[in-house]
Amino acid sequence: MKTARQAARERRRRRRLLLGTTWALAAAGVLAYMVMGVFPGGGANAGSAAGTPSASQVRAAGSAEARAAATSASPTTTGTPTPKAAATKPSARPSAKDTPHSGRTASTTAAPAGRIRPNTTYTGVATAYAAGDGNGACLFGPSDDLMIAAMNTTDYETSRACGAYVLVHAANGASVTVRITNECPLPCAPGQLDLSQQAFAKLADLKVGRLPITWQLVSPGTAGTMSIRYKTGSSPYWCGIQVIGHRNPVARLEVRTSGGWRQLPRTDYNYFVSADGAGCGGSIRVTDIYGEQLTVSGIALRPDVVQPTQVQFARH
Template sequence: MAPSSHRRSRRPQRRSGRRVPVVALVAVAAVALLVSLVVAFRPGGGGDDGARTVEPAAGAGLSGTPTASQAASASASPSPAPSSSKSPRASGSPNPTGKPTASATPSSRPAAGSAARPASGTAPSAGRISPGTAYTGVATAYDIGDGDGSCSYGPTSDVMTAAMNTADYETSKACGAYVSVRAASGASVTVRITNECPAPCAVGQIDLSQQAFAKLAPLVTGRIPITWSLLSPATSDTVSIRYKTGSTQYWCGIQAIGHRNPLARLEVRTSAGWTRLARTGYNYFLSEQGAGCGGPIRLTDIYGEQHTVEGIAVRANVVQPTGVQFARH
């Protein structure tokens, strides 16, 4: 009987051993429930429900869609692409900055690389070069030879001419423009743009005839800082028209010469009405299908003034006067 009594005495101990963990679990569950109730009824407590903002630590980045203010502050204006050169002729070394400064007056210029701003209410068709705007750059000098250049005006005895850098030349939009160039010394000269100065000429740079440069500084100086601006000068000349060599009623190139203000566009009258012709880098407006060749021509300057001329026959390489001129500004 002793062995049997011994086994019975162990069973109560084993039962009490199972009872202890159950009690502990119940106690833990009760404490957890109590803590949950306290947290739930605490002010500001409860679940996030996706509405609570998480603030990052200092220096930490935020991910996700930016707010409107963040999107606005993150936006930036793209840098202008550099312009390309088309002609191998150039003199002088490039401007260290390579960027002009444009402003309504020389005394208040925006940051370099700013777009030109035309004077209020003027020059609605102006390109990069606008009236009432001062530009900065450098002046260099070159031998103009017989005076001919990229604008295809032909030889001339006028030595007060210059070549405009490719960007401001703007596919011959600068051709025929009168520009006042001023040096830091206060000396100034007025030149007419007849040529293009490709790289290494930089934006804002003007390559003057040697005669024009000499009015600002000794030729041995090589290059000088300048400011320059567009002019609408007094002139007794009138506008002339020239058809390009090889022009016929089936294909023609048309050029305007002697205009006081830069020319914005040239149109010919066709069966469909006035048709604007494309301008080339050598300063002719082309009608490659012959439309309008020999018919009425309408000229518009950068201020929007228009003149219509008629009776200009297709006579290749002959300068024909029109008797009209744009107003002075």
């Protein structure tokens, strides 16, 4: 039989055991709840997370689709052959090392279209002016050959007509070939040629004043080789380049730079200008209206000096 003291100890031991069990059960429940919250089963939440793209995924996919659509809709600029790429193709064009002065290459581009075109007849009137020493707006300089003319402003087309040879026909059957060296400002109308008095006299008496004519571009067989001239004031920081003595009208002039060929803009005083000096003193590539390209090297940066080349555009 237990004593009162033993009975009290037994009660205290049962209470501690019951309290410990209760705390253990409570802790297990809390832990189970936390595990379920952090690691959910393969239910709806898991399916939603896998099936719905994030905002960054939507933007990336949209960008890819846009790029794909743009690519299929039109070619990019990088897909267009550049002059530098074209120069690497096998061709008849000699390199600067092979030809120290100049070279010729076949046409690589379509002939640039201007107002004056091959195989086209133009109608207008001829007038006459005192040509003096033959110099004019094209700034070619004095000329011993005064079979020259001034082109009306419209067809002059920012000096594009400079150096062109045109065959002029009068209604009386007379004809004369003249070289464009000047501009005839308004009121000269489109189609009008202001001939030197010497050239006009080949068609009619100067007293006629105005003479109905037709004319067309020609490519003469007697032209020598062409020359290059740098404008007064040219330097490695700015330069103007002019082509002289070309058989066919010049449509484009490019200079070789560290980044490849660079086309220069043409002025109304018949020079092609590199405003930042790029390419000044380097190789020059000239293209006529038929698309033929002539590459010239070895031209020194010497202002106002006519430097001959060894090339000329082909006759057409």
